[in-house]
Amino acid sequence: MAVYKIVTVPNEVLRTRAREVTSINAGVLKLLDNMRDTMYEFDGVGLAAPQIGVLKRVIVVDPGDNYMELINPEIIYQEGKQIGREGCLSVPGVWGRVARAQKVKVRALNRHNEMVEIEAEGLLAKVLQHEIDHLDGILFIDKATDLERED
Template sequence: MALRYIRKIGDPILYKKAKPVDKIDKHILTILSDMAETMYNAEGVGLAANQIGILRRLVVIDVGEGLIELINPEVIYEEGEQIGPEGCLSVPNVTGEVKRPKKVKVKYLDRNGNQKEIDGEDLLARALTHEIDHLNGELFVNKVIRFLNDEEKTEAE
């Protein structure tokens, strides 16, 4: 495993749509492992492959319940709404309130190529939709309702 450089806002790759993974091979598994190590090192809760300069539909997430690896994730169901604070490893020192679904269901492939579904609620729903937005070339700052000041950021952590 290796730490990867996290691309920052303004980098053109962050605004491009990632391509589906056609074949899960050693290279893809290495990328997933590197993404997890990079996310944990940066103290994030999610990372999309675009953020390390790879235009493939790969996401890793850990909201405190263990690592989730998603290949070709796709939201297939949304319910309700929530507004809450978000930040992003590609947009350092910026936090804003974003409206997201309260619940989502996402279908994806695991590292063994098995079709799976995951139900996310609250923070997990937020993380799933945030990272899938990355795969579609969208950053959370484009969805911010209101940016938080330093005092509000501290309260949100």
């Protein structure tokens, strides 16, 4: 497949709300495959379509043990609180502490146009929230405290 270039700040596409996917067609399936390859190429744990310049509500995630493709994901439940260090492929060399829900339930479509619900906690919950934020034009630096730059 193909590996895309990662869009970085201050590109305005990162601040634009992505559009819902209305039809899961060959183009969306190719996008999913290429996003997977791009995420792995850059050693990411998640990637949202706006990060490659595509304004569609599509994310891929793999925190190390569970690859997922989610189309039109939405958080339908959240509880608890975790604070942890985050970075982002679209904000290279910057890290910060971000407060997120400890547990989430996400509803989305998979590549087969089936509705799925994912219950997640810990790292997977954090990654899902981070990537869904991208779909709404929100970056982790908008929520982070103690921002630091790598030298």
